[in-house]
Amino acid sequence: MAGALALPRAFKIPQSVLVVIYTKSLDVLLIRRADSSEDFWQSVTGSKDAEQDSFEDTAVREVFEETGIDARHPSCQLQDWELENVYEIYPWWRHRYAPGVISNTEHVFGLRVESSTLVILNPREHTDWVWLPWQAAADRCFSPSNAEACLMLPHFVT
Template identity: 60%
Template sequence: MDKPYKIPESVLVVIHTADLDVLLIERADKAGYWQSVTGSKDREDEPLRQTAVREVFEETGIGVAEEGMPWAENPDAVPSHHLRDWRLSNIYEIYPVWRHRYAPGVVKNTEHVFGLLVPRGIAVTLSPREHVDHVWLPYREAADRCFSPSNAEAILQLPRHLHD
């Protein structure tokens, strides 16, 4: 069976500590491409918050204690209220190298930005199929390392969303 097309609506989750260090992960399919957690909805009616929680866990192994998620009762899960919807959306052109994942004619994606406050030293377990390395950097350095302009801009906005 053919793999279904990706939905052109996604989340970007800036994972950070209280002192503004940001987690970046390096893409497995593009060496040197560093980013925050990103991912598309699995289905049209999937709530964006659920997409964010799922993608954070799939890509980093960090659980958010969101009701209904399998890891919600895990004592290592980050409290649900630490995941904040920044109410910021970006519409951008999908890089040509990844357009084949979308339905024919789809060239733009709408990305919704979230922030996730985590404790310093939290364990990160990457999905090797998606990412090969991770690093914690002060937020300005993290923004400089991102390949995506919208990701870099979101990271630069972190200080103003820290206490949302």
């Protein structure tokens, strides 16, 4: 279209959440990424949409977008674990961020759900899901910070 201006590319904000979804029996929900050729299993993760977004709002949004679970439903219990991980962004994902951004700050939450909770994946993001005991979930996680969060789960159960 003649005369149309190209919109500037929106870069990802290097502030994200990690949400460990688990049941009373400490089974952890892991989801497999759709954009990876590896056996890439993880908990719910995602970046803020805007700098002013709270980490809690980001966690609630990402949980719903990726699993269809309403983290604010009365049967759910969202917990801010008050932990943050700062890690280097994998080189193959740096193009999503502004030039020069190489690290991300990840805020960690837990979300206790009923064992009967229905999981509905967003097929653009994930291809499969599984409930695993917390230690087995840690072993299956691709991300070291995600594995560590799974191993810390028993310390945060209320």
